[in-house]
Amino acid sequence: MTTIPAPSSDDVLKIEIDGNVAIVTINRPEMRNALDEAAVAKIDAFFSNVPPEVGAVVLQTEGPHFCAGLDLKEHHAKRRSPTEFMRVCQGWHRAFDKMQHGGIPIVAAMQGAVVGGGLELAAAAHVRVADRTAYFALPEGQRGIFTGGGATVRVARIITPGRMIELMLTGRVIDVEEGRRLGLAHYIADDARATALDLARKIAGNARLSNYAIVTAINKISDMSATDGLYTEGLIMCMVQTAIDDVQGRLGDFVGKRTEKVQL
Numbered sequence: 001m002t003t004i005p006a007p008s009s010d011d012v013l014k015i016e017i018d019g020n021v022a023i024v025t026i027n028r029p030e031m032r033n034a035l036d037e038a039a040v041a042k043i044d045a046f047f048s049n050v051p052p053e054v055g056a057v058v059l060q061t062e063g064p065h066f067c068a069g070l071d072l073k074e075h076h077a078k079r080r081s082p083t084e085f086m087r088v089c090q091g092w093h094r095a096f097d098k099m100q101h102g103g104i105p106i107v108a109a110m111q112g113a114v115v116g117g118g119l120e121l122a123a124a125a126h127v128r129v130a131d132r133t134a135y136f137a138l139p140e141g142q143r144g145i146f147t148g149g150g151a152t153v154r155v156a157r158i159i160t161p162g163r164m165i166e167l168m169l170t171g172r173v174i175d176v177e178e179g180r181r182l183g184l185a186h187y188i189a190d191d192a193r194a195t196a197l198d199l200a201r202k203i204a205g206n207a208r209l210s211n212y213a214i215v216t217a218i219n220k221i222s223d224m225s226a227t228d229g230l231y232t233e234g235l236i237m238c239m240v241q242t243a244i245d246d247v248q249g250r251l252g253d254f255v256g257k258r259t260e261k262v263q264l
């Protein structure tokens, strides 16, 4: 595999470009990849400005655990007020919304603990591959807090609100097989990273506009009434089918000096 580091790469968020796939690696293994404010800001910055050649992203993390969620040490040290913590939650929501609705398919490779905010991070990816060590939990109740990175929306949709309530109340830990049955993992693989990269390469080979529609429209339409959803589906279908030729034709007319100038 030939990868080149992207200019925005740093120690906490490593970014490599491999053809038309970006490999984004959260690199805080000594903290079990717990997310502090700076790490969330880096995720936000990358997904705000994905390089144009990238057709799919692999999201992976270093060490034996995918992500231990909120950086509890930072949270403890900062003694955040309700308003300050609200801002932190909004920061997570912004970053993860950019992942889920940014139009670029994301394949997560998961291992070990995928817990709390780590599960919220994984749920913002579109395809989730777990290795056999992966497990899932929402231990917020045991920590005296609540979910703040989108789980009430994303995780509840995947596993149902009732199952999420049960998991949060009991603190039960789900193994990888149950996680797959519930939809938290789509694939179980011996080497989650390799499988995620294969899938990302395959996905990046689809028509870009189809991928854009798949990762943006389906979730949006599930928020709509059936009538609005079907109408929107039709519009998007037409947009995906026609837009490339139409736009290319119009741009070609401009480049070939066959258009009128925009002037008074």
Ligand code: 1HE
Residues within 6 Å of the ligand: 030, 031, 032, 034, 065, 067, 068, 069, 070, 071, 072, 073, 074, 089, 092, 113, 115, 116, 117, 118, 139, 140, 143, 145, 146, 147, 148, 149
């Ligand atoms: C951390 C964190 C963290 C580990 N914030 N520092 N999340 C949790 O409640 C999960 C808490 N973590 C754990 O249960 C365990 O650490 C693990 C099962 C993930 C990993 O266990 P292990 O034995 O491999 O590692 P460790 O020895 O527990 O942790 C290694 C170091 O990482 C240690 O620091 P050290 O200074 O003693 O070396 C840990 O303190 C540190 N560490 N997890 C900060 N989360 C937007 S709202 C989201 C709400 C939530 O995410 S709540 C769920 C939080």
